[in-house]
Structure formats: structure tokens, C-alpha cells
Amino acid sequence: MIFQDPGFTMPELAPELQTLRAEVRAFLKKELAQGSFVPVCNSWMEGFSPEFSRKLAARGWVGMTWPKRYGGQERSFFENFVVNEELLAAGAPVGAHWVGVRQTGPLLLRFGSDRLKDEFLPRLASAEIFFAIGMSEPDAGSDLGQVRTQARRTDGGWVINGRKIWSSGAHRCDHMVVFCRTGDAGGDRRAGFSQIIVDLKSKGVTIRPIIMMNGAHHFNETIFDDVFVPEYRLVGEPGNGWTQVLSELGYERSGPERFLSIFPLLVELVRLAARDPDARKVIALGQLGARLWTLRRMSVAVATLLAAGQSPEVDASLVKDLGTRFERETIEIIRALAPAEWSAGAPSEYEVLMAKALLSAPTFTLRGGTNEILRNIIARSLGLR
Amino acid sequence: MSEMRTMLVSSMERLLATECAPEVVNAAEKGEWPAKLWQALVDAGMTRAWLPEAEGGSGVGLGDVLAVLRAAGRHAAPVPLAETLLAGWMLSSSGMEVPDGPLTVAPVRARERLSLKKSGKGWTLSGAAGGVPWGGQAAHRVAIAWVGRQEYVVRIDGAAGKVRSARNLAGEPRDELTFDGVALGADAVAKAPAGVSQGELFRRGALARAALMAGATEKAMAHSLRYANERVQFGKPIGKFQSVQQQLALMSGEVAAACIAVEAAGASGGSGLAEAACAKVRVGEAAGVAAALAHQIHAAIGVTFEHTLHHSTRRLWSWREEFGAETDWAGYLGHWLIDLGAEGLWPAMTNQTGIPVAA
Numbered sequence: 177m178i179f180q181d182p183g184f185t186m187p188e189l190a191p192e193l194q195t196l197r198a199e200v201r202a203f204l205k206k207e208l209a210q211g212s213f214v215p216v217c218n219s220w221m222e223g224f225s226p227e228f229s230r231k232l233a234a235r236g237w238v239g240m241t242w243p244k245r246y247g248g249q250e251r252s253f254f255e256n257f258v259v260n261e262e263l264l265a266a267g268a269p270v271g272a273h274w275v276g277v278r279q280t281g282p283l284l285l286r287f288g289s290d291r292l293k294d295e296f297l298p299r300l301a302s303a304e305i306f307f308a309i310g311m312s313e314p315d316a317g318s319d320l321g322q323v324r325t326q327a328r329r330t331d332g333g334w335v336i337n338g339r340k341i342w343s344s345g346a347h348r349c350d351h352m353v354v355f356c357r358t359g360d361a362g363g364d365r366r367a368g369f370s371q372i373i374v375d376l377k378s379k380g381v382t383i384r385p386i387i388m389m390n391g392a393h394h395f396n397e398t399i400f401d402d403v404f405v406p407e408y409r410l411v412g413e414p415g416n417g418w419t420q421v422l423s424e425l426g427y428e429r430s431g432p433e434r435f436l437s438i439f440p441l442l443v444e445l446v447r448l449a450a451r452d453p454d455a456r457k458v459i460a461l462g463q464l465g466a467r468l469w470t471l472r473r474m475s476v477a478v479a480t481l482l483a484a485g486q487s488p489e490v491d492a493s494l495v496k497d498l499g500t501r502f503e504r505e506t507i508e509i510i511r512a513l514a515p516a517e518w519s520a521g522a523p524s525e526y527e528v529l530m531a532k533a534l535l536s537a538p539t540f541t542l543r544g545g546t547n548e549i550l551r552n553i554i555a556r557s558l559g560l561r
Numbered sequence: 562m563s564e565m566r567t568m569l570v571s572s573m574e575r576l577l578a579t580e581c582a583p584e585v586v587n588a589a590e591k592g593e594w595p596a597k598l599w600q601a602l603v604d605a606g607m608t609r610a611w612l613p614e615a616e617g618g619s620g621v622g623l624g625d626v627l628a629v630l631r632a633a634g635r636h637a638a639p640v641p642l643a644e645t646l647l648a649g650w651m652l653s654s655s656g657m658e659v660p661d662g663p664l665t666v667a668p669v670r671a672r673e674r675l676s677l678k679k680s681g682k683g684w685t686l687s688g689a690a691g692g693v694p695w696g697g698q699a700a701h702r703v704a705i706a707w708v709g710r711q712e713y714v715v716r717i718d719g720a721a722g723k724v725r726s727a728r729n730l731a732g733e734p735r736d737e738l739t740f741d742g743v744a745l746g747a748d749a750v751a752k753a754p755a756g757v758s759q760g761e762l763f764r765r766g767a768l769a770r771a772a773l774m775a776g777a778t779e780k781a782m783a784h785s786l787r788y789a790n791e792r793v794q795f796g797k798p799i800g801k802f803q804s805v806q807q808q809l810a811l812m813s814g815e816v817a818a819a820c821i822a823v824e825a826a827g828a829s830g831g832s833g834l835a836e837a838a839c840a841k842v843r844v845g846e847a848a849g850v851a852a853a854l855a856h857q858i859h860a861a862i863g864v865t866f867e868h869t870l871h872h873s874t875r876r877l878w879s880w881r882e883e884f885g886a887e888t889d890w891a892g893y894l895g896h897w898l899i900d901l902g903a904e905g906l907w908p909a910m911t912n913q914t915g916i917p918v919a920a
Contacts, residue, residue: 179817180779185563185624186821186828191913265907439907446903453899455892462891465898466842469910470818473825491817498814551810558786558809560800 177557178477178491186473187480193258200262203235208266215267215440217533220433221543222394223269224345229303232263232270239277239301242285246293247301253483257432257476264436271345271394276300276307278431279424280353283371287412287420292373296351308349308376310340310398311421318549320421321365325356325400327372333407334358334372336400346396347383352376354400355421358414369417373409374400390520390535423487428544430478430492435471435499437540438506441533442468444526448514460509464502471499490557493550500540500547507533566628569610569621573629576601577636583869589639590732594698599640599663608663611646612653624827627772631823634776637872639733641665641695643769647762648703655714655751662700662719667693667738669884671763675740677706677713677750684745686715686722689737692883696736697724705759712753715745729879731872764837766884768826771837771844774880775819778847781855781873782816785809788859805858812854819847831915835897838890839916845887848877 178184207213207228216223232238237259242248263270281300284293299305316322325338336356346352352374359368376383380403386395412420442464449457474495481488511530516522518531541547555561580598589595602608611626612618626646633642641663648664667690668675675688686706696702702717717740725737789800789809799805826833826840852874856863863870881887897918901909909916 177813177817179820184820184824185566186824188828189913194913197911261911443903443906446898446906449895450899450902453896458895458899459888459891460895461898462838462893462895463842463846463887465894465906465910466822466839466891467846469836469839469916470822470825470843472910474818474821477821494814494817497810498818548807551807552803554810554813555806558813560786560789560806560809 177494178481178488179474179494184477187477189254189258189476193254196255197258197262199235200237200259204262204266204268207231207268213267213269216269217267217440217529218437218536218540219267220264220270220274220437221344221539222271222392222536223267224271224348224394225269226272226303226306226348228269229273229306233273233301233303238273238303239281239297242281242297242301246285247298253479257479261432261436261472264432265439267440272306272348273300273303274433275309275344276305276349278427279309280307282427283353283411283420283424286423287416289408291408292411296373305350306345306348308343308346308352308396308398310343310346310352310354310374312342313339314341318546320355320418321361323355323357323369325354327354327356327358327370327405327410329358330404334405334410336372336374336403336405338400340398340400341386341395343396343398344394346376346398347385347393350376352398353411355417358410358417366418368415369421370414371411371417371420372405373411374403374405378403378405380404388535390532422489425487425489425492425545427482428492429496429550430475430482430488432472432475434496434544435468435475435502437500437536438503438533441510441526441529442506444529445510445513448510448526457513460513464506464509467502471495471502474498490554493545493553496544497547497550497554503540504537507537563625565621566625569625570628570632572605573607573632574635576605576607577632577638581636581638583872586637586639586869586872590728595639598638602638602640602642603661608642608645609649609659612649612659616653616659618649618653622827623768624824627768627823627827630769630772631776631779631820634773634876635780637731637777637780637876641699643766643773644694644699647765647769648701650765651703651705651714651757651762652716654754654757656754657714657716657748657751660701660716663695663698665693665695665699665702666762666766667696667702667704668759669693669763669766671885671889675704675706675715677708677715677745679708680744683747684715684750685742686717686740686745687742689739691737692727692729692735693738695734696738697726697734702738705753705757705762712758714751714753714757716749717743717745729883731875731879733876733879735883763884764834767841767890768823768837770880770884771819771826771840772823774844774848774877775816775823777873777877777880778812778816778819778844778851781851781870781877782809782812784870784873785812785855785858788863799858808854808858812851812858815847815850815854819844819851822847829915830913831917832919833915835894835909835916835918838894838897841885841890842887842894845881845890848881852877 236249240249327334358370380401382399520531609618644665723739822840822843826836829836
């Protein structure tokens with residue numbers, strides 16, 4: 177693990193990045209003043225705004241590390257990191273493009289054919305189209321090896337049958353990367369899977385809402401009933417799906433969205449403590465600030481590995497486990513310091529943020545691999561399994 | 562990655578592996594000065610590493626010093642290495658010669674004050690300082706003393722003043738020193754130069770403790786991993802049980818956070834004051850969690866004197882309170898963050914030159 181390497185020295189973000197950071201801040205300030213968004217917690221999941229995503233795309237902040245010929249800006253991994261953390265800290269609605277740009281873009285760049293790259297990347301980078309991810313199924317949650325959705329070969333393509341659940345935003349997205357079985361497992365439960373891009377407007381696709389306990393609709397169940405997909409929409413090699421999915425995990429697990437989902441609440445704590453600086457609030461603010469500062473440095477350190485082309489699965493898992501628990505603890509600590517009878521219709525901004533955060537918090541330690549599964553990964557790296 | 566740092570740490574590891582066996586740590590707790598270990602550290606240049614090359618040092622940076630201390634923490638080295646390095650920094654920055662021998666620093670508590678008075682050609686020192694590491698054994702104590710609102714760096718002979726011996730939870734000497742008009746020569750007193758102050762000593766002391774603690778959590782983790790792989794119950798090593806694996810994974814997260822907090826604070830720009838606060842708070846939290854998990858994994862054997870887990874855990878429980886506990890530093894940090902305002906919280910976290918607070 178990088179963090180305990182005796183020669184490890186803290187990577188610093190280059191000073192030039194502060195110019196870009198200032199640009200993003202100025203943009204966000206203006207948008208806030210114009211009322212184009214209200215800061216929310218969990219904005220990369222719950223803030224779905226194609227218009228806002230397009231505004232970011234117009235500035236070159238969507239898919240910014242990608243090659244220019246695919247609509248990117250060829251900017252560095254760290255420039256992208258800076259833009260992302262600024263957007264998240266502001267609670268800006270980035271949910272429309274977030275997952276597609278975080279996972280599908282890099283997937284296509286690494287494994288996709290030229291045709292797939294030409295067809296999808298420029299429109300992802302301009303936020304014209306949005307991607308959902310189809311991984312989990314009713315009987316395949318943490319245990320991805322149980323996936324049963326099947327793509328059968330047919331003339332000129334594939335015919336897909338099966339069901340996917342928990343696909344965020346699928347009802348508003350254009351395409352889904354479907355993880356499915358294209359061949360026999362043989363003796364290896366990881367073998368025989370592929371990733372196929374399915375146009376969600378295809379005949380045979382049915383999308384049903386799964387309403388969350390807070391009444392929100394961003395999860396869906398997607399049913400595939402003899403859905404035809406042209407041959408070339410299979411990403412990479414048939415049967416290589418498992419490896420490809422694993423390569424996405426480092427990006428998925430160590431980014432700033434794993435500890436900044438509740439940042440707007442932490443800002444509220446500063447206000448609460450300023451108004452009434454009793455020792456408990458002041459100390460809590462200091463403790464949470466220290467944790468956040470540490471987490472961010474861990475995330476930057478993992479980003480340097482990702483930027484160098486490595487797949488730091490274990491380090492990324494550590495960041496996500498610590499980061500998402502920090503998010504949930506932050507909510508609990510603040511609520512106890514400034515309790516109210518929570519209601520999403522409350523007049524105060526703090527109470528609304530808290531009311532919403534309490535109901536989304538359970539997902540923080542589930543999505544992208546439950547923390548228990550992450551700890552299994554960590555334990556394996558420690559030589560225990 | 563830094564090659565210099567890797568070399569420094571590996572030579573420290575080699576040295577401690579031979580000279581800092583568990584028996585040495587136990588003997589030190591009974592009051593025996595670990596002369597061989599100390600001499601090995603002196604010979605390897607570790608005690609003067611932070612001094613400029615012209616003064617016999619290696620001129621390494623703060624980050625490297627913290628990495629050396631992390632290694633000392635891993636081995637529970639029962640010597641005032643951190644204190645000697647801190648004392649050397651104070652003396653050398655003030656233009657005073659750095660004497661050989663183990664040194665210590667005072668005061669180590671935020672609210673204590675030593676006072677200095679002009680007396681003929683020299684000075685007299687008064688006041689008390691508690692919890693001084695190896696205060697009764699050090700060849701010299703290097704202290705901050707005040708004349709009105711002016712701070713001075715003073716070098717006090719090891720025999721001067723009254724010593725009331727005390728020990729922390731790990732049996733390390735933490736003595737109370739009382740100076741009742743102790744005479745100091747003119748050459749043992751210097752106006753504290755810019756950058757040297759009681760506050761800065763407290764900040765660097767907190768960072769040093771954070772580094773030692775990070776090392777001690779690493780050791781507690783190593784003990785726990787080995788025990789989980791060796792101890793067989795219900796027909797298999799307990800490390801094969803998921804409940805134990807989950808605990809070890811949690812612990813490894815805390816250890817990682819502790820190590821990175823120290824490293825990041827050592828590398829921070831600006832005054833580094835808020836970063837030291839962040840590190841002391843976060844490492845202190847990690848210390849508590851890691852110690853508790855280590856003992857839970859070891860069960861009864863871990864609380865015996867025979868097993869050496871306590872060399873790490875008793876130090877963690879002591880060090881997290883020294884040079885300011887988590888609540889102290891979180892209190893300072895909380896006030897600084899309130900001063901920066903709601904709009905200032907995020908910029909503070911991302912500022913390239915550190916969290917902007919007044920030193």
C-alpha cells in the first residue's frame with residue numbers, strides 16, 4: 177500500500193492548478209448568484225441537470241483528460257481532479273454526466289474500438305448523451321459472478337435478455353453499459369462476461385422506477401426482452417468483461433465524491449459554530465476538518481497512482497471505506513450538535529440539507545461496493561484470505 | 562518517492578532491529594538508560610540529522626525527520642530522540658552550540674511559562690515545567706523562557722533545578738522540573754529568533770508525537786496481522802474469520818490515515834500550524850482505534866506484560882495526550898476554521914500554501 181511505503185512523499189498538486197481552480201470557483205459563484213442551482217448534498221448522484229452538464233461541457237470540463245480527437249481537452253488527470261472536487265464541494269448538480277464520464281469514457285478509451293470511441297466519446301464530452309451503468313441484478317449484488325443477463329449471438333449482433341437493477345438515472349440516460357454473460361463460465365466464475373452498450377430506446381427495453389425511501393426516483397430496474405444490439409457495440413473482447421470492470425474500480429472508489437457528498441453540511445456546521453461557538457461545536461468542527469483534510473490528501477495520493485497508469489485497487493478501497501464512513505459520521509455528529517425535528521419542508525437551509533442527508537446516508541457505504549466487500553479486498557491484500 | 566528518505570529509514574530500521582529489542586524497552590522502563598541504543602543512534606547521525614551540515618548534521622527536511630521518528634515509534638525506542646532533535650533545532654536556530662548527549666525540551670505543555678531575569682552578567686531562571694520527557698536524565702534541557710513578552714531560548718544543565726520523577730503510561734520518564742532562581746551564564750541564553758517560540762515548539766512537538774504514534778500504529782498492525790495468521794481456534798487461524806478480517810481492514814485504514822496525515826503535515830507550506838493540528842487530531846484518533854482493535858484481536862495474551870503489544874499501545878495512549886490532545890488541537894483548529902468563515906472552509910482545505918491561519 178502506497179501510504180506505508182517508507183519512501184513515500186506527499187504528492188503536491190502543481191501551483192498552476194490554482195488558476196484553473198479559480199476559474200471553476202468564479203463560474204460556480206456566478207451560477208449560484210443566477211440561481212441556476214441550489215447546493216445539495218450527494219449532488220453527483222441526486223443532482224441531475226443536463227443543462228448544467230452542458231454548461232460545464234462548453235467550458236471543456238467534461239471528459240477533459242480525453243484526447244482532443246474524441247472531444248476532450250487533453251488536460252491532466254489532476255486538472256480533472258481539481259474541477260471535480262470544486263464542483264462537488266459546491267454541491268453542484270453534476271449527476272447527469274458523472275458516472276458516464278468517470279467510468280464509461282475511460283473504459284472506451286482503454287478497451288473500445290475506434291468506431292465506439294468516435295461514436296460515443298465526443299457526445300459524452302459535450303454532454304449531449306448520458307450513460308447509465310448496468311451491473312447489479314436481483315440475484316447479483318456484491319456477488320457479480322451471479323449475473324445472469326445474457327447476450328446471445330445472432331446475425332450481425334447480440335440479443336440480450338435479463339434484468340438490471342439500481343441503475344442510477346437510467347430513465348434519463350441514453351445508453352447503458354450492460355455487464356452480461358456472453359459465454360460459458362467453465363470452471364471460472366469470472367469468465368464469460370462482456371460489456372455491451374445498449375441504446376435504452378431499443379425495442380424490448382423496459383425501464384421501471386425504483387422509488388427510494390425518500391420518494392426520489394433515480395434508481396431503476398431495466399428489463400431486456402430480446403433486445404438486439406449490433407455486434408460492434410460490445411466493448412473490448414468478448415469474455416474480457418470481468419477484467420474490464422475491475423479496471424474501472426480505482427477511478428470509482430478513490431475520487432473526491434467518496435468524502436465530499438456531505439460537504440454542504442460541513443459548511444453549515446461552520447455557520448452554526450460561528451453563531452454559537454460552544455466548545456462541543458468548535459471541537460467537532462476541528463475534528464471533522466482534520467479528517468476531511470487527511471482524506472483529501474489520501475485521495476490525491478491515489479490519484480497520482482491512477483495518473484501514472486496503475487490500478488491501486490486496495491488503496492482506493494481504503495479511501496472509499498474511510499471516506500464514506502466519514503460522510504455518515506459527519507451527519508450524525510452535526511445532527512446531535514444542532515438537533516431539530518427534521519423535515520424536508522423546513523424553512524432553514526441547514527434543516528433541509530440534514531433532512532435529505534439523513535435519508536440518503538445509508539447509500540453512501542453501499543454504492544460502488546459495500547464497505548464490507550471493500551474490507552474483504554483490503555484483507556486479501558494483507559494476506560489473510 | 563524519495564531515495565534519501567528510503568535510505569534514512571532503512572538504516573534506522575537496521576539499527577533498531579539490532580539495538581532496540583523488547584528487552585531493551587523493558588529494561589528502560591525499569592530505569593536503565595539504553596546506552597548502546599543511544600550510542601548507535603548517535604553514531605548513525607540520527608540525533609543530529611536535523612542540524613545544518615556545518616554543525617555536524619545532515620540538513621534533512623522536516624518530512625525526513627518525521628519519517629525517522631515514525632521508525633523510532635515502530636520500535637518503541639525508549640530514548641529522547643524527538644526531544645534531542647527539537648532541542649538541536651532550537652539551539653542551532655539561536656546560534657548556540659548543540660552539546661552532545663541526550664537533550665530534552667521544556668515546557669511541553671501549552672500553558673506553562675518559565676521566566677527569566679537579568680542578573681549581573683548572566684540570568685536567573687524560575688518556574689516549573691511538568692511532563693518533561695527524560696527531564697531528569699537529559700544532559701541538557703533546552704527551554705523557552707520569558708522576559709515580559711519576549712521569548713528566550715535557554716540551555717539548562719542536566720543537574721540544575723529540582724526534579725520530581727514521574728512516568729507516562731508506557732513507563733517513559735515525564736518529569737516535573739522546578740527552577741527556583743537557577744543561574745544561567747550569558748552563553749546559555751539567546752533571544753528567540755524568528756520562527757522559534759514556545760508555540761512553534763508545541764507545534765513541532767505535536768508533529769513529532771504524531772509521527773511516533775503513526776509508527777506505533779504500524780507496529781500494532783504488524784503484531785495483529787502476525788497473531789491473526791498464527792493463532793488457531795476452531796481449527797483455523799483466526800485471520801480466516803471474516804469478523805477478524807474486517808477488524809484488520811479497519812485498522813489498516815486507520816494506520817494509512819495516520820501515516821498520510823503525518824507525511825502531509827510535514828510537507829505543508831505556510832506556517833504549517835493548522836496542518837500540525839490536523840495531524841495531531843487525526844493520528845490521535847487513529848491511535849485510539851488501532852490500539853483498541855489490536856487488543857481485541859490479540860484477546861487475553863495482548864494484555865500480558867510478556868507479549869510486547871503493550872510497548873506500542875501504552876505509548877499510543879500516552880502520546881496522544883502529549884503536546885496537546887485531540888480535543889485541544891481540534892479546539893484550536895475549530896476556532897481557526899470559524900474565523901475563516903463558511904465561505905473559507907473549502908479554500909482552506911485546498912490552499913496550496915497550507916490552511917491560512919496566523920502562527
